[in-house]
Amino acid sequence: MGARKNTWIAYVFLAPALAVLAVLVFYPLVQGISYSFTDMSQYNMGSKFAPPSYEFIGFKNYSDLFASIFQPESVFRDVIVQTLIWTFTNVFFHFTLGLILALLLNRNIKGKGIYRMLLIVPWAVPSFIAAFSWTWMYNETYGVLNLVLQKLGIGAIPWLGDSFWAMFSVILVNVWLGVPFMMITLLGGMQSIPQSLYEAARVDGASAWRQFWTITLPLLKPVAATSTVLGVIWTFNLFNVIFLVTRGGPVRATEILVTYAYREAFLNWNFGMAATYGVVILSFLLAFTIIYQRMLKTGSNEGVYY
């Protein structure tokens, strides 16, 4: 870590990146938030031929959304529940499977390099390709999964045709995609734990199970905390998989906030409402991150970044 004191040169080095981010991220962010207080749509947003004619409508979008939660048939409420199921199921499996595989790879075994290479393949496959491949495997008539199930005497499963199985299927695709990253970051964390701790524990006669609970897990906490926070953020915002595999269907059963916001913006052309969804997403994530970091009292985001 550098030890140079407060120096102007640092700001010079930072300036270009910060300037670009200000223009391309923070300015649009503020604009996006401001749109959520308007009735902006494709038709009144303004163009070369017509000046913008959308109007400030205060908190109307928010109050409409909030009111819709309490209606008996609320798509918005379903979408929130589905977003939470989608996010936490994914991150739970990313973490547990990633942890198990990292523990296995952290042992002294033959062929470790080959296993690791094979296991990170899903990470290296472009996610849109993964989405296509799985959609093909899920095909009800010709898909390999149903062909195998039928060979085994189990009937075909309507992978993408039934609301439960559709959610199961998109989660499975994303679990497949996301486990390697978690495995690699946790493995990195494990390898930075000093071996001497385990040796001392063995001298004291601690079982492997006890070593895991008293050494590995506690020391893995900073890495695990950061990578699960990022996991939640990324999964919450993930668009590709659901859009390409189910398009939110059947009948919105796999719609999450991000895909729903996209639908509102670019299929219904209702930008004001879509921006409101965006603000809802951002608030969820900010609240989650703050609460989670308080709970773990890690405070910083040192260690693993993403």
Add this chain to the structure above:
Amino acid sequence: MKKSNWWVHLLLIISSFFAVFPVLWILSTSFKPKSEVFSTELHFIPETFTLENYIHVLTRADGVFLQWMGNSFLIALLTALISLFLSTTAAYAISRFKFKGRGAINYLFFLTQMFPGALLVIPLYKIINGLGLLNSYFGLVLAYATVAIPFCVMMMKNFFDTIPYELEEAARVDGLSHFGTFYRIVLPLALPGVAVTGFYSFITAWNEFLFALTFLSEQKMYTLPIGLQQFVNQFNTDWHYLAAGAIIVTVPVLIIFLWVQRYLIAGLTSGGTKG
């Protein structure tokens, strides 16, 4: 640690199988003739081996697939170059200097991860539309830079952290300026890290879907994710062609990815990876 660990191997073999199977299945599909692809017989290895799907994909509609590949490549390359150019010095500053607001700026980069693409896409659409950059390479590159720059900064910082500080002190004593030290001493040492960070932003752009879907409407400007989607039709998807396209897109990325994985992992975990 010498106990029999056959069960470790068993678990790893099963997991590896699940990790690799979808790719192998798409590979197998890509070499099957249409009649065998749409058949209820289960063949893991094609009965009749054909290259027809590849030929069709590459030559269809005056080679539009190659055009998409070119678009994707150019956009991804420009994104990688621009974000590297902008993020390297920033990462260096965060890694090496103590200055007011360092923690805050570091956190700011982390915070941008949280901004939903679904929220940014509307104002960006408006900005890019206003600049007349819809359906252009540059419009998309601008949008991708928003995602790529923050994580390039975070990743490069991890690489800079591993370079011994003493080297720079020596260079400074020898009379090199700050920029000279950075440019002549640190950057060459960090070159593997720069390359890997560049590669990572390249594949992020190569994979991106939401912005491309929104900003591109002319078929000849499509990137691969949008173009390949053309094969997918709700009722009648040409899976045999799609599989061939998927393999062409995946193999180069996969090879480079596995080749640089060690450096990639080092950048992501900010720690050495042994064995």
